[in-house]
Amino acid sequence: MLASTKSFAKDVLPSAFVRQVQKFLFLIATHRLREFDLHLNFPDRHVLEDIIIPYFVKREEYNKILFVGCDWYTRAYKKYFKKKNYWTIEIDKEKRKYGAKKHISDSVEKLSDYVDHNYFDLIFCTGVFGHGMNSRETTEKAINQCFQCLREGGILVFSWNDIPERKPFSVTQECQSLKKFNSYFFTPLSSHQYTVNDEMRHTFVFYIKPQLK
């Protein structure tokens, strides 16, 4: 019934109109309104926005926060972090408008050109690996910069889509810079690693910078 209605609509209605309707339906399915802001409506976003971010926002020890990579759907994150010292860094200069007041237009591989070592309490590097941060060299440099710019006891939240099309290599096993961190048990998800159970297999891993002598 649904299939025949669809094909009837395609045959009878102008194709430009059908495309607009399809676009609109796609928009409704993939977006959600929160207060007056548009957010992505994917299961991994719910984990990030409803579980991970609120956990750290509530804790005073996480004040200096960096979010790596931004886009239209992270524009509202400055509201989550309004009581924090919130920074963003994004390689694409056009996306400055989605970032924090303290925004760095550059690649995360150059982070320490802008902030001191041991500066941040918390760094989110979510969805960047496999979306620009692809080569081993770039990934090593980027993670090493995160390590240097986090304080001892600081947390790195690292995530990617764990599917062959989006995973340049087995990052948690092969990235040497990640091995400098210890695993951090993230209580709300009862683990140091959590994979969202959908086709994108978005995987969050939590790391803590150990005490150095």
Ligand SMILES: C[S@@+](CC[C@H](N)C(=O)[O-])C[C@H]1O[C@@H](n2cnc3c(N)ncnc32)[C@H](O)[C@@H]1O
């Ligand atoms: C899929 S988006 C994810 C955005 C955001 N991190 C999030 O989780 O919502 C990836 C973004 O990372 C940016 N990006 C890619 N490589 C980068 C790098 N080396 N340094 C900073 N930003 C980078 C891209 O330009 C893009 O805007």
